[in-house]
Amino acid sequence: MHNNWGYGMDNNGGWWWIVMALMMVVFWGGVIALAVAFVRRGNHSTHPAQQAMPPTPSGVGTGRPSAKEILDERFARGEIEAEDCRQRVQTLTGTTSS
Numbered sequence: 001m002h003n004n005w006g007y008g009m010d011n012n013g014g015w016w017w018i019v020m021a022l023m024m025v026v027f028w029g030g031v032i033a034l035a036v037a038f039v040r041r042g043n044h045s046t047h048p049a050q051q052a053m054p055p056t057p058s059g060v061g062t063g064r065p066s067a068k069e070i071l072d073e074r075f076a077r078g079e080i081e082a083e084d085c086r087q088r089v090q091t092l093t094g095t096t097s098s
Helices: 015-045 066-076 082-093
Strands: none
Touching: 015 066
16 A cells, blocks of 8 residues: 655656745745845834924035024923023023123
8 A cells, every 4th residue: 555645746746846945935035025124114214303303494414403493492382481592592602691
């Protein structure tokens, strides 16, 4: 009595190993492509606080607001009082109002 453990794969000339090898290449290629896409996506994301910053005036070139602009924004949002804002701007510019 013959036991058919190969489910007929050995009777077809062995072509099935080519299909299995191609499927492994496709699988691992997909895994690597997903990993590369995930890493690249992570490099381009920014912190939510950076996304909320207003654009800087043209010609600045740094892409970041100046310290005075940040103080003006904090004053506008009510985070600091007028006198506190004025003192901090004077400290930044090195001027005194005496």
